[in-house]
Structure formats: structure tokens, C-alpha cells
Amino acid sequence: MTPVAKRAGEEIDFEAAARECRPFLLQIAVASTRNPSDAEDVVQEALLRGYRGMKGFRGDCPLRIWLSRIVVRVAINHHRSVARRLKRWVFFGDMEFPSDDGTIHEYDPPDPLREFDRERMLDVRKHVKRLPDEFRLPLMMLAVDGMTVPEIAAVLEIPEGTVKSRIFYARKRLNATLRTKKRR
Amino acid sequence: MNVDCHWIEENLERLAFEDDRLAQGHLAVCAHCREQIESLRAIDPMVKQVFEYDLAIARSPKRRRSPVLIGAFGTAIAAALLLIVAQVRQPASTPGTPAPPAMTSKIPAPEPATSPKIQNPGAVTGRAKPEATVPDRPSSVPREARQADRQAPEFLVTDLAGYSRTLNDYRGYVLIFGVWDSKDPQTAANLERVYKSVSANTKIRVLGISEDREVKPANTTFPSAVNQGSQLLGGKAGDIVVVDANGTIAFRGSLRDESSRLLRSVQSALTALGIQK
Numbered sequence: 001m002t003p004v005a006k007r008a009g010e011e012i013d014f015e016a017a018a019r020e021c022r023p024f025l026l027q028i029a030v031a032s033t034r035n036p037s038d039a040e041d042v043v044q045e046a047l048l049r050g051y052r053g054m055k056g057f058r059g060d061c062p063l064r065i066w067l068s069r070i071v072v073r074v075a076i077n078h079h080r081s082v083a084r085r086l087k088r089w090v091f092f093g094d095m096e097f098p099s100d101d102g103t104i105h106e107y108d109p110p111d112p113l114r115e116f117d118r119e120r121m122l123d124v125r126k127h128v129k130r131l132p133d134e135f136r137l138p139l140m141m142l143a144v145d146g147m148t149v150p151e152i153a154a155v156l157e158i159p160e161g162t163v164k165s166r167i168f169y170a171r172k173r174l175n176a177t178l179r180t181k182k183r184r
Numbered sequence: 185m186n187v188d189c190h191w192i193e194e195n196l197e198r199l200a201f202e203d204d205r206l207a208q209g210h211l212a213v214c215a216h217c218r219e220q221i222e223s224l225r226a227i228d229p230m231v232k233q234v235f236e237y238d239l240a241i242a243r244s245p246k247r248r249r250s251p252v253l254i255g256a257f258g259t260a261i262a263a264a265l266l267l268i269v270a271q272v273r274q275p276a277s278t279p280g281t282p283a284p285p286a287m288t289s290k291i292p293a294p295e296p297a298t299s300p301k302i303q304n305p306g307a308v309t310g311r312a313k314p315e316a317t318v319p320d321r322p323s324s325v326p327r328e329a330r331q332a333d334r335q336a337p338e339f340l341v342t343d344l345a346g347y348s349r350t351l352n353d354y355r356g357y358v359l360i361f362g363v364w365d366s367k368d369p370q371t372a373a374n375l376e377r378v379y380k381s382v383s384a385n386t387k388i389r390v391l392g393i394s395e396d397r398e399v400k401p402a403n404t405t406f407p408s409a410v411n412q413g414s415q416l417l418g419g420k421a422g423d424i425v426v427v428d429a430n431g432t433i434a435f436r437g438s439l440r441d442e443s444s445r446l447l448r449s450v451q452s453a454l455t456a457l458g459i460q461k
Contacts (some may be wrong), residue, residue, distance in 0.1 A: 030238045039242035125234040142228065143235035168197040171227040179223065 014054060018047050021064040024144075028068045028155070031140035032075035034129050042078050046071040061154055068155040076133055127177050135170035138163045192217045199225060339416050341393055341409035349409060351417075351431050354389050358457060360450065361391040361409075362424040362439050363416060364401075371422050371439035372401040374446055378424065379406035381447055387429075387459055395421055426453045 022043065029039040029046070050057075050067050057066055128136060141152045149167075153160040187206040192214070199221065201207035211218050342348045351359070360382065362375035372392070379390045392406040393416065400408050417433055419425045424446070426435035435453030437446060 026242060027235075027239060030242045031235060036238035036241040039238075121230065121233045121237060124230045125237065128231060128234050139231055140235055143232040164197065171224050172196075174227055174231075175223050 027144040032072045042075045046074045138166045139170040340412045340414040357389045359427040365421040374439045376404045
């Protein structure tokens with residue numbers, strides 16, 4: 001993926017850029033939002049806001065990082081919105097529904113030989129979702145394809161050292177939670 | 185540099201100590217530190233799994249609106265069913281052709297209560313009942329409706345002593361009351377004859393009612409009462425009405441008739457009620 005950077009006097013084809021960035025932005029959205037079924041909506045909303053706010057893009061960072069910042073903000077607001085939460089309660093937005101061919105799309109491990117403990121994974125997922133946003137976001141973003149600590153720092157607009165310490169804190173906390181549970 | 189558990193704890197953030205031989209040496213001997221580092225290293229792959237799981241959910245086709253649609257359809261169907269049930273049950277509970285609210289053809293419908301006396305609560309004594317609501321009463325069964333229509337509306341009169349009388353006071357007795365007309369002495373005379381003919385029977389009560397407080401004509405002995413603005417079961421001046429023990433109108437005639445014919449018809453009405461002379 002080539003970063004789309006704005007150069008002096010260069011017009012950006014936003015549609016093409018958005019199409020190119022979309023898979024990456026979806027990953028950022030999945031890492032940022034607590035409800036993955038909202039990720040598509042979050043990306044859509046972020047792209048709309050990005051398109052409207054293109055004038056504010058100074059070109060000092062790759063466009064995908066700039067858009068990622070919007071995605072993170074939208075994702076956090078999306079979750080906080082009381083209306084969304086109510087809607088989720090009422091319409092069971094958290095549920096997974098079978099697709100048209102009747103199969104339920106679940107996470108399918110890429111390597112069937114790899115040991116995959118689904119229950120353990122869901123347990124970890126539950127605890128990851130419980131982490132505060134500032135620790136959860138860097139930890140999840142590290143799992144995004146090709147994301148590095150400097151990039152996370154750029155997206156979250158915090159120093160690299162802070163990203164590292166937050167990731168460490170998140171790991172430690174998660175480890176402690178899982179170990180306590182194991183001991184029980 | 186002294187590498188011990190404390191040092192490892194402080195530098196745990198590094199996770200990788202491959203290039204640090206001192207740390208490697210400590211980890212080789214300290215099981216606690218080794219376990220701690222391994223468990224921390226295991227976090228990232230687990231988070232990656234979580235991320236991939238979430239990504240699969242995000243990429244899977246969403247049909248989040250379907251519950252809304254299902255709910256809407258369900259509500260619509262339930263509403264339709266309720267309507268159908270209501271439609272089906274309505275004709276069952278009420279007659280197809282509602283009974284006419286008026287009395288049967290034999291008995292003219294009473295006039296609506298328009299008298300200010302009866303509407304004034306002060307004029308009504310404790311024993312008095314409100315004006316008849318029979319014609320307005322909703323009927324669910326035709327037979328009952330007819331019965332209700334025939335049910336004599338309450339009437340309210342005061343006797344000469346000033347006590348008010350309603351139809352309830354005559355329950356258990358056959359009540360014959362005539363509304364005599366002061367302008368037509370024939371009516372009072374006829375009523376007197378009727379009274380004479382039935383006065384021996386203790387099952388029968390006779391009342392001569394005047395619309396106004398008028399002096400009873402001479403040579404009459406029937407008990408007298410004054411109407412208190414009630415409908416008198418639809419009886420007007422010159423009418424004679426026979427009400428059976430249940431308060432149902434059994435006969436309605438005119439006091440202006442020829443006396444022997446009136447007596448005959450009253451007698452036949454009483455016979456029909458099972459009362460012998």
C-alpha cells in the first residue's frame with residue numbers, strides 16, 4: 001500500500017485514495033471499536049468526515065494515517081454514543097447473523113494445524129474489550145498488518161515512548177487478569 | 185551490572201533479551217522470571233487472534249436490520265390477528281340486528297325524562313331510583329333486550345300523606361294504576377269501578393294517579409297519589425296500566441273506554457297473570 005501524500009499544488013483523488021485505504025482503515029476500525037460489527041459503519045462515517053474535512057489535511061503525514069486518526073475518533077465516539085448503545089440493546093446489534101448461504105461467518109484460523117482454543121480466545125477478547133481505550137487501542141493496533149510503534153504513535157498522536165509503555169501496561173494487565181482467572 | 189529478578193522486573197518491557205547474555209543467564213536459572221516473560225510474550229499472539237476474529241466479524245455480511253424487520257413483521261401480523269379475532273368475536277357477542285331500543289309495538293315508548301323535578305336531586309327521596317334507562321341500555325341478547333324493554337320504567341309518585349312510592353314498593357303485587365283526568369270525570373269513575381272489582385284481592389294494589397295535586401273526585405275510594413314528574417311507564421292522563429309482580433307491564437288500556445269493556449279487558453289481563461277474581 002502506497003501512502004497517498006499531499007504535495008504542494010497536487011490535487012488528491014479522494015475516491016481512489018479512500019478505495020485504496022479502505023482495507024487498512026477497516027483494520028484500524030476493528031482495532032478501535034469494541035463492537036466489530038460497527039467497523040464498516042465507522043469507516044464509512046470516517047471517510048465521509050474525511051471527505052468533508054479535506055481542506056484541513058495539511059499533507060504532513062500520509063493520508064491513511066490522517067484518515068486513521070478520524071477512524072479512531074469516530075470509533076470511540078460511536079461506542080460512547082448512548083443512542084448507539086440503546087439501539088444495540090433494542091435491535092441486538094451485537095449478534096452475528098448467518099449470511100445468505102446460511103453459514104455463520106466466524107473467525108476461521110488461517111492454519112488448521114495451529115492450535116486454536118476458541119474459548120480461550122473469546123475469554124481473552126472479553127478481557128481486551130474491558131481494557132481502557134488508551135491501553136486497548138495501542139495493543140490492538142499492534143495486531144494490524146504492518147502497523148509499527150511509530151505509526152501507532154502517529155495515529156494516536158502520542159509519543160512513541162508512551163505507546164510502548166501503554167502496550168506494556170496493557171499486556172501486563174491482561175496477563176495478570178488471565179493468570180488470576182487461571183488460578184481460580 | 186547485576187541481573188536479578190528485580191532487574192528483569194524493571195526491564196520487562198523489553199521482552200526480548202536475546203542480545204543480553206547476563207539476562208539470558210538469569211532466565212536460564214530463574215523459573216519465575218522465565219514464566220513471567222513467556223506469559224507476557226503469549227499475549228500478543230492471543231491479541232492477534234482476537235483481532236483476526238473481530239476482523240472476520242467486521243468483514244462478514246451484516247444483516248443487522250433483519251431483527252428490526254422481523255419485529256415489524258411480527259407486530260404487523262399480531263395486530264392483524266388481533267383485528268381478525270376482534271372482528272370474529274364481535275358478531276358472536278352482539279346480535280346481528282340490534283334490537284330496537286323502543287318498547288314493543290304494544291307498549292308505546294316512554295317520553296324522555298324532561299321534568300326538572302326529577303333532575304333535581306332534592307325532589308327525589310332516598311327510595312326513589314333514577315329515571316329509567318331501559319331504552320338506552322345496550323342489549324347483548326335479543327331476548328334480554330326485549331325483556332328489558334318491557335321492563336316497566338321506574339315511576340315516582342307521592343301518596344296523599346307525602347310518602348314517595350316507586351315501582352319497587354309494589355314488587356310482589358300486581359299494580360293497577362290509572363291516571364285520571366280531572367277534566368274527564370269518566371276516567372275517575374272507571375278507575376273506581378276497576379278498584380271496586382279487584383279491591384277484595386290482596387295481591388292487587390290500585391293507585392289513582394293525578395298529574396297535578398288535584399282534589400279527588402267525590403264518591404271515589406281508590407288510593408290516590410300524585411305524579412312527581414316521572415314517566416309513569418308511559419302512561420298519560422286517561423290511561424290505565426297493569427303491572428305484574430315483577431314490574432313488567434302486562435296490560436295497557438284507556439280509562440275513557442266504556443266501563444264494562446274496560447273491566448273485561450282488565451279482568452282478562454289479570455287472568456292472564458294467573459289472578460282469579
